[in-house]
Amino acid sequence: MSVRKLVEVCFSPEEYVYYKNEFEIVVVIDVLRATSAMCTAFEYGVKSIIPVTSIEEALAYKEKGYLVGAERKGEIVEGFDFGNSPYSYMNEIFRGKEIVLSTTNGTRTIEQAKNAKQVVIGSFLNLDAISKWLLEQQKNVLCLCSGWQGKFNLEDSICGGAIADYLVSSGLFQSNEDSSIAAKYLFLEAEKSYFGFLKASSHRRRLRNLNLNEDIKYCLTPNQTTVIPVLKENKLVLQ
Amino acid sequence: MSVRKLVEVCFSPEEYVYYKNEFEIVVVIDVLRATSAMCTAFEYGVKSIIPVTSIEEALAYKEKGYLVGAERKGEIVEGFDFGNSPYSYMNEIFRGKEIVLSTTNGTRTIEQAKNAKQVVIGSFLNLDAISKWLLEQQKNVLCLCSGWQGKFNLEDSICGGAIADYLVSSGLFQSNEDSSIAAKYLFLEAEKSYFGFLKASSHRRRLRNLNLNEDIKYCLTPNQTTVIPVLKENKLVLQ
Numbered sequence: 173m174s175v176r177k178l179v180e181v182c183f184s185p186e187e188y189v190y191y192k193n194e195f196e197i198v199v200v201i202d203v204l205r206a207t208s209a210m211c212t213a214f215e216y217g218v219k220s221i222i223p224v225t226s227i228e229e230a231l232a233y234k235e236k237g238y239l240v241g242a243e244r245k246g247e248i249v250e251g252f253d254f255g256n257s258p259y260s261y262m263n264e265i266f267r268g269k270e271i272v273l274s275t276t277n278g279t280r281t282i283e284q285a286k287n288a289k290q291v292v293i294g295s296f297l298n299l300d301a302i303s304k305w306l307l308e309q310q311k312n313v314l315c316l317c318s319g320w321q322g323k324f325n326l327e328d329s330i331c332g333g334a335i336a337d338y339l340v341s342s343g344l345f346q347s348n349e350d351s352s353i354a355a356k357y358l359f360l361e362a363e364k365s366y367f368g369f370l371k372a373s374s375h376r377r378r379l380r381n382l383n384l385n386e387d388i389k390y391c392l393t394p395n396q397t398t399v400i401p402v403l404k405e406n407k408l409v410l411q
Numbered sequence: 412m413s414v415r416k417l418v419e420v421c422f423s424p425e426e427y428v429y430y431k432n433e434f435e436i437v438v439v440i441d442v443l444r445a446t447s448a449m450c451t452a453f454e455y456g457v458k459s460i461i462p463v464t465s466i467e468e469a470l471a472y473k474e475k476g477y478l479v480g481a482e483r484k485g486e487i488v489e490g491f492d493f494g495n496s497p498y499s500y501m502n503e504i505f506r507g508k509e510i511v512l513s514t515t516n517g518t519r520t521i522e523q524a525k526n527a528k529q530v531v532i533g534s535f536l537n538l539d540a541i542s543k544w545l546l547e548q549q550k551n552v553l554c555l556c557s558g559w560q561g562k563f564n565l566e567d568s569i570c571g572g573a574i575a576d577y578l579v580s581s582g583l584f585q586s587n588e589d590s591s592i593a594a595k596y597l598f599l600e601a602e603k604s605y606f607g608f609l610k611a612s613s614h615r616r617r618l619r620n621l622n623l624n625e626d627i628k629y630c631l632t633p634n635q636t637t638v639i640p641v642l643k644e645n646k647l648v649l650q
Contacts, residue, residue: 183563186425190561322429324422324590350613351563357600358593374589 176346178312179339181332181355184319185277185284191349195314197306198288199335202318203327204379205256206278207295208391209241212258214410215297215397217267221408223279224272233272239265240272246382249274257387258297270407277318282403285316291403292411296331296366296391301398303338305411313339315355326358326373327392330366333359334394366392415585417551418578420571420594423558424516424523430588434553436545437527438574441557442566443618444495445517446534447630448480451497453649454536454636456506460647462518463511472511478504479511485621488513496626497536509646516557521642524555530642531650535570535605535630540637542577544650552578554594565597565612566631569605572598573633605631 182191192198201207210221224230227242227249234240234252242248243255254260256275273279285291294302294315306313315332319325333355339345340356347353362369367389370376379388390396400411421430431437440446449460463469466481466488473479473491481487482494493499495514512518524530533541533554545552554571558564572594578584579595586592601608606628609615618627629635639650 183422184426187423187562320589323426323588324593326589326593329589329593348613349562350559350565350568353611354563354565354568354593354597357597361596361600372592374587 176344177310179315179336179345179347179352180349181315181317181329181336181352183317183324183329183351184322185281185316186322188284188316191314192288194312195288196311197290197292197309197313198285199292199294199302199306199313199315200278200281200285200318201294201315201328201331202275202278202281203295203331203391204376205258205387205391206275206318207293208297209256209258209261210273210293210401210408211295211297211397211399213261213266213271214399214401216262218261218271219268220270221401222270222272222406223282223408224274225280225283227274230272230274238272239269242274244276246379246384257384258390259387277320281316281318286403286406293401293408294331294335296394297396298399299331299334299394302400303335305400306335307339307342307344310344320374327370329355330359330362334363415583416549418554418575418584418586418591419588420554420556420568420575420591422556422563422568422590423561424520424555425561427523427555430553431527433551434527435550436529436531436548436552437524438531438533438541438545438552438554439517439520439524439557440533440554440567440570441514441517441520442534442570442630443615444497444626444630445512445514445557446532447536448495448497448500449512449532449640449647450534450536450636450638452500452505452510453638453640455501457500457510458507459509460640461509461511461645462521462647463513464518464522466513469511469513477511478508481513483515485618485623496623497629498626516559520555520557525642525645532640532647533570533574535633536635537638538570538573538633541639542574544639545574546578546581546583549583559613566609568594569598569601573602
């Protein structure tokens with residue numbers, strides 16, 4: 173009898189309902205760019221991040237004096253000082269602060285997952301760190317991709333596939349779902365050059381049109397930080 | 412300016428809502444086994460198939476004297492004579508008949524797609540025939556996978572990827588969605604041996620447990636028929 177733990181990849185928050193019951197840890201992934209921005213913010217000293225789903229909530233926090241980021245469809249929402257570019261968080265003004273963030277897909281995914289026993293933030297930026305941490309936990313893991321407005325996206329799925337591949341390779345985890353098997357195949361195909369592989373991806377095209385190629389390159393470069401942001405009482409803090 | 416038509420792959424009926432607007436032809440795919448069974452039934456002379464979603468409807472047709480198949484979770488529903496094994500349709504009793512079929516995923520997918528301008532039935536069994544026919548139509552094509560109870564599945568996605576790859580290779584079609592790009596990668600990885608590639612797939616495991624390995628081998632063997640079943644007034648007939 174196998175005592176291996178499960179690691180599965182769910183391609184979008186909309187499909188989470190079909191997966192959610194048996195997982196103790198949910199890894200929220202939004203490579204371009206929410207979870208990459210979050211990892212970067214923690215790497216640069218942010219104390220905590222309050223993820224909010226609506227612009228109204230974000231505005232309310234701004235009026236209370238918080239530093240608040242808001243992004244929709246790849247652009248900074250009018251009236252806010254920053255969006256979800258990781259570069260905007262490489263700034264000393266954030267050090268030690270509690271900040272607020274609302275993004276098109278990423279914060280919505282966190283909202284969906286928030287009743288899981290444990291929610292953590294994954295991206296290529298903290299790939300090795302989070303994979304090793306998950307291996308140590310020895311709990312059933314679901315990688316929950318944010319997708320793009322309800323649809324599958326490549327970059328999140330590949331990141332989920334990378335985590336699943338790491339855990340399964342240890343011999344201590346297994347994947348049963350077809351989505352996880354597909355994600356691992358896509359990761360193995362992509363890992364030689366994430367940037368090249370994702371050349372044709374729809375979201376990359378979308379961001380390239382917004383002149384965000386530097387953001388994309390950064391977000392697709394693994395292991396630039398060892399932070400592991402976790403959700404505690406509706407705030408992201410360092411694990 | 413490109414005048415190429417679109418061919419995209421949607422991984423499950425649940426995601427169809429995010430895709431459905433711009434496609435003139437929807438190819439419904441349920442490789443294991445509904446659309447494979449349908450193709451086989453037409454190859455063996457069935458005149459038409461009425462797809463129904465509920466067991467109640469199926470029973471009502473049975474009481475009226477129709478030949479009715481019903482399958483749930485891989486098995487024939489009690490009280491019906493056949494389910495969705497292609498082998499059960501290799502029988503002279505079906506020749507020239509109008510029959511009724513209700514399956515776990517496939518008939519539900521047809522129901523979802525039925526308001527599209529044109530709905531056709533795809534599987535590995537009629538892969539070349541349907542791909543060539545789609546190429547001739549020169550319309551925007553969505554390959555709609557049935558998945559498994561709301562989740563992504565490998566065999567339908569690979570079949571959709573095969574159709575997309577064929578059409579894009581012609582130079583007359585293009586794919587923009589990440590799901591279509593992923594499906595094509597999975598197809599190119601799988602095409603050397605569908606059976607080997609799908610060894611680990613969840614649905615194959617499920618059917619193997621039901622001793623349906625022969626069914627699986629048959630359903631994964633491309634180009635055993637040239638039939639193109641299309642939906643007309645809620646019935647499937649030969650194109």
